[in-house]
Amino acid sequence: MTGLKRLTNIETLIRNVVKNNVAGDFMETGVWRSGSCIFANAMFHALRDAAKNRKVYVCDSFPGLPLPRNAEDSSI
Numbered sequence: 001m002t003g004l005k006r007l008t009n010i011e012t013l014i015r016n017v018v019k020n021n022v023a024g025d026f027m028e029t030g031v032w033r034s035g036s037c038i039f040a041n042a043m044f045h046a047l048r049d050a051a052k053n054r055k056v057y058v059c060d061s062f063p064g065l066p067l068p069r070n071a072e073d074s075s076i
Contacts, residue, residue: 001032001033001035002035002036002039006036007036007039010036010039010040010043011039011043014026014040014043014044014047015043015047018044018047018049024054025054025055025056026041026044026054026055026056026057027056027057027058027059028040028056028057028058028059029059029060030059031058031059031060034058037056037058040056041056044056
């Protein structure tokens, strides 16, 4: 369900990260079916970057975010 523009953007960013040897992992937040993470993981493998032990994380709250418990929570 990820559109071509977004996939192209992810590809461009990953190519830049690999080319410039940027350290770190990849995280997708607010996922639906993890399409962007699947694509990102495939890009890292295709670019032979997976040997660097880069991790790909998928994060979602699934039931939604919890309601604020106090005034400080609602100001975030």
